[in-house]
Amino acid sequence: xxxxxxxxxxxxxxxxxxxxxxxxxxxxxxxxxxxxxxxxxxxxxxxxxxxxxxxxxxxxxxxxxxxxxxxxxxxxxxxxxxxxxxxxxxxxxxxxxxxxxxxxxxxxxxxxxxxxxxxxxxxxxxxxxxxxxxxxxxxxxxxxxxxxxxxxxx
Numbered sequence: 001x002x003x004x005x006x007x008x009x010x011x012x013x014x015x016x017x018x019x020x021x022x023x024x025x026x027x028x029x030x031x032x033x034x035x036x037x038x039x040x041x042x043x044x045x046x047x048x049x050x051x052x053x054x055x056x057x058x059x060x061x062x063x064x065x066x067x068x069x070x071x072x073x074x075x076x077x078x079x080x081x082x083x084x085x086x087x088x089x090x091x092x093x094x095x096x097x098x099x100x101x102x103x104x105x106x107x108x109x110x111x112x113x114x115x116x117x118x119x120x121x122x123x124x125x126x127x128x129x130x131x132x133x134x135x136x137x138x139x140x141x142x143x144x145x146x147x148x149x150x151x152x153x154x
Contacts, residue, residue, distance in 0.1 A: 023093065026060075026093070026144060026145060027045065027060065029144055030060070030062065030080070030082065030141060030144070031043040031045070031062065033137055033140050033141060033144065034062070034064055034078075034080065034137055035064075036137075037133040037134075037136060037137055038064065038066075038073070038078075038133065040066055040067055040070075041064035041065060041066055041078070042064065042065050042067075043062060043063075043064055044062065044063040044064070044065065045062060047061055047062065047063035047079065048061065058083065058084070059081045059082060059083055059084065060081070060082040060084060060093070061079070061080070061081050061082075062079075062080040062081075062082075063077055063078065063079050063080070064077060064078045064080065065077045069104065072126060072127045072129070072130050073102060073126040073127070073130045074102055074109050074110060074124040074125060074126050074127075075102030075103055075104055075109050075110070075124075075126075076103065076104050076105070077102075077103045077104075077105070078100055078101065078102055078103070078134075079099075079100065079101040079103055080098070080099075080100050081098070081099045081100075081101075082095055082098055082141065082145075083095070083096045083097040083098065083099065084096060084145075093145065094145065095141060095142055095144075095145035095146075097113065097114050097115050098112075098113070098114040098138050098141060098142075099111065099112070099113045099114075100112050100113075100134060100137075100138075102122065102124075102126065108122065109122050109123060109124040110122030110123070110124060110125050110126065112134060112135075112138075114138050114142075118135065118138070120134075
């Protein structure tokens with residue numbers, strides 16, 4: 001198993017974990033939600049070079065790259081890790097938490113985790129509007145993962 005930059009979570013590409021239509025929908029919608037607030041970003045569903053196949057996974061990992069350095073968000077890329085529990089009765093992962101990291105390779109510029117106070121920390125924080133948008137992405141992801149496709153259609 002690969003480990004993350006600071007050894008916090010195992011690394012797992014989002015593209016490696018599409019095992020059913022429900023998860024495929026969640027992965028695609030996650031990318032669309034981020035791009036709703038950051039339309040210049042391009043999505044990478046496989047940010048890691050290597051992954052290990054396994055039945056239970058800890059994160060769905062995405063990276064979003066901006067064309068050049070973005071001064072308003074203070075980074076060139078955002079690494080988005082969705083901490084999930086896949087042992088749900090309907091086969092849909094439950095979202096346990098989110099970690100976002102603003103990156104200028106190889107350094108982390110800022111980080112926010114949806115555990116505790118949802119506080120953004122780092123050496124170069126995004127402008128307030130961008131911070132607000134990042135928190136809106138997190139809130140919408142919690143809403144996305146709290147529903148199934150069938151419940152959205154009723």
